[in-house]
Amino acid sequence: MSLLDWTTAGLLSAGGFFFLAGTVGLLRFPDTLSRLHSLTKADNIGLGFVVAALAIQAGTLAVALKLVLIWLLALLSSAVSAYLIGGHVLREMVDRGSIDRAPIQNEDHDDA
Amino acid sequence: MTPEFVLDLMIGLALVVVAWAALHSSELFRGVIFYIVFGMLIALGWVRLGSPDIALAEAAIGAGLTGALLLDAVRQMGYGPTRVESTPLRVAAAVVGFCVTGMLVWAVLTLPHAPGGLTVDVLAAMDRSGVAHPVTAVLLNFRGYDTWLELGVLLIAMLSILALRRRWSLAGGSPPAAEPLLGAALSLLLAPALLVAIYLLALGAYGPGGAFQAGAVAGAMGVLWYLAGNRSVAALGGVSMRLLCMGGLLAFWVAAVGGMAAGGRMLQLPPGWAYAVLLVVEVTVTVSIAVILAALFVGARPLPDGRG
Numbered sequence: 001m002s003l004l005d006w007t008t009a010g011l012l013s014a015g016g017f018f019f020l021a022g023t024v025g026l027l028r029f030p031d032t033l034s035r036l037h038s039l040t041k042a043d044n045i046g047l048g049f050v051v052a053a054l055a056i057q058a059g060t061l062a063v064a065l066k067l068v069l070i071w072l073l074a075l076l077s078s079a080v081s082a083y084l085i086g087g088h089v090l091r092e093m094v095d096r097g098s099i100d101r102a103p104i105q106n107e108d109h110d111d112a
Numbered sequence: 113m114t115p116e117f118v119l120d121l122m123i124g125l126a127l128v129v130v131a132w133a134a135l136h137s138s139e140l141f142r143g144v145i146f147y148i149v150f151g152m153l154i155a156l157g158w159v160r161l162g163s164p165d166i167a168l169a170e171a172a173i174g175a176g177l178t179g180a181l182l183l184d185a186v187r188q189m190g191y192g193p194t195r196v197e198s199t200p201l202r203v204a205a206a207v208v209g210f211c212v213t214g215m216l217v218w219a220v221l222t223l224p225h226a227p228g229g230l231t232v233d234v235l236a237a238m239d240r241s242g243v244a245h246p247v248t249a250v251l252l253n254f255r256g257y258d259t260w261l262e263l264g265v266l267l268i269a270m271l272s273i274l275a276l277r278r279r280w281s282l283a284g285g286s287p288p289a290a291e292p293l294l295g296a297a298l299s300l301l302l303a304p305a306l307l308v309a310i311y312l313l314a315l316g317a318y319g320p321g322g323a324f325q326a327g328a329v330a331g332a333m334g335v336l337w338y339l340a341g342n343r344s345v346a347a348l349g350g351v352s353m354r355l356l357c358m359g360g361l362l363a364f365w366v367a368a369v370g371g372m373a374a375g376g377r378m379l380q381l382p383p384g385w386a387y388a389v390l391l392v393v394e395v396t397v398t399v400s401i402a403v404i405l406a407a408l409f410v411g412a413r414p415l416p417d418g419r420g
Contacts, residue, residue, distance in 0.1 A: 073304075080297040087291075 008053045015049030018042055032089045036082050043078040047071055120160055127153050140189065144182045151175025164320035165247045168312070172328030177405055180335055181412060242386025244318035251322065252390050256379050260364040263397065266404045270357055273411035281350035282411050290341025298333075298340050305333045313398050317387075323360075323394045327401025334406025345406045353403065360400030363393045 001009075018041055025038025051071040055064040093099045130153060134146035151174040158167035197205075234246050234254065241249035251259050274280065309330040316322030338344035348356065364379075367389050371380040381389050 073301075076297055076300065080293055083293050084291060 004056060008057055011049050011053035011056075015046045015053060018046030018049065022046060033086060036086055040078055040082050044075055047074055116160075123153060123157050123160060127157065140186045141183075144179065144186055147182065148175050148179035151179065165322065165325070168320065168325040169328065172325060172332065173405070176332055177328065177335065177409065180332075181409055184409065184412065240383055240386070242381065242388075242390045243316070245316060245320070245322075247320065248316045248322050248390075248394075252394060253381060253386060256364065256367070259397075260361070260368070260379075263360045263364065263400065266401065267357060267361060270404050270407055270411075273408060277411060281353060282346040282348070282407055283350075287338055287341050287343055287346070288413075291339070294336070295340040295342075298336055302333060302337070305329060309333075309398070309402070313394065316394060317391075323397040324401060327398045328405060330398070330402035331405030334402060335409045338406070338410050344410060345403055346410050348403070353407070356403040357400055357407065360393075360397035363396035367393055 022038050022040075022042025025041070026035050029035045029038055048071055051067045055067045058064040058067060090099075127150065130146050130150045134143050134150055137143040137146060151170060154174065155167045155171035158164070158170055196202075231246075234250060237254065238244070238246060238249060241253045243249050243252070309326040312321040312329060313323065313326035314321075316326070334344050338346070345353065367381065368379045370389070371382070372378055374380075374382050376382065
């Protein structure tokens with residue numbers, strides 16, 4: 001195996017570790033917000049390592065850039081969906097009275 | 113056991129487990145989530161079977177848009193435990209389900225043994241099809257009739273939504289409250305997504321892609337645009353929306369009648385004109401699919417007066 005292959009193997013293992021840790025967190029953490037926290041680690045860092053591993057094997061710059069673009073899009077969508085789920089959970093907690101007020105105030109929201 | 117076989121085995125087993133979980137979860141919401149996971153796994157399965165065209169369509173429509181529709185339906189019905197139907201009804205559903213499964217298994221087992229199926233015939237006729245990708249040639253040219261009827265099915269679904277709303281347009285419903293971050297993300301994503309849709313459409317001529325995949329991507333953006341607090345397809349007037357929805361069906365009709373007028377049979381595309389005709393049909397079909405798919409979601413939202 002060449003140095004490039006060893007680097008890919010290392011990066012893939014690192015990505016796999018973050019996916020494993022994120023999945024364990026998703027299954028074991030007690031509430032939605034902490035589960036989101038662990039899930040975004042898998043989405044962002046885990047996928048980042050996997051994309052880096054594949055990009056250095058891509059051969060052409062165009063394919064490598066496409067892979068990086070996929071990672072950036074995944075970053076964007078994971079950040080936005082985590083925000084949306086988190087906001088929903090916070091509003092529910094306020095409705096149930098388990099916290100006084102949501103740290104992020106969203107005026108006239110009726111999404112619940 | 114090769115690594116590929118292990119992967120295929122895992123996908124196959126996961127499909128059965130997730131399907132069971134989707135049907136047997138105690139909450140509707142949980143069932144819908146498992147259904148979305150099932151759609152993504154099916155898409156993965158199609159990739160493993162070497163059918164990226166179906167995988168794209170399944171991921172976009174089966175998991176994405178249908179998932180969004182089901183999630184919205186669950187939200188309107190209220191989260192909570194699933195209602196268990198009466199025993200006779202469940203027995204009847206099981207009998208019908210087993211009969212359909214049995215007939216499908218029987219149909220597959222009694223298929224005439226023809227190695228390669230129709231692949232040889234399709235590949236032999238490719239130079240007359242007007243496109244370079246066999247799947248697109250089958251969908252739009254050789255078996256254009258099927259695609260034509262599929263557009264009819266989509267239009268009927270659209271008409272059912274309008275009938276349930278008892279209105280001729282999608283106007284009237286109030287869009288959901290604006291999510292600032294979703295709106296900001298969409299303003300970043302809208303242009304690349306449109307580019308992807310156009311790319312998929314153009315790719316259909318010589319690679320996996322085409323009208324359904326492109327229409328699904330554009331339609332999904334229509335749904336997200338609506339969820340970000342905009343009127344999206346509901347902003348279209350009654351007449352222009354109906355024309356856009358019917359466009360694909362009409363384009364096929366023109367191609368069908370045009371073929372007959374040129375002295376051929378119905379849907380027989382004159383050689384030399386095939387590419388031009390298919391291009392016009394495919395673009396129109398894409399727009400229709402995008403508008404109908406987005407309208408199915410937007411039109412299924414409740415009206416302020418409680419109808420629909």
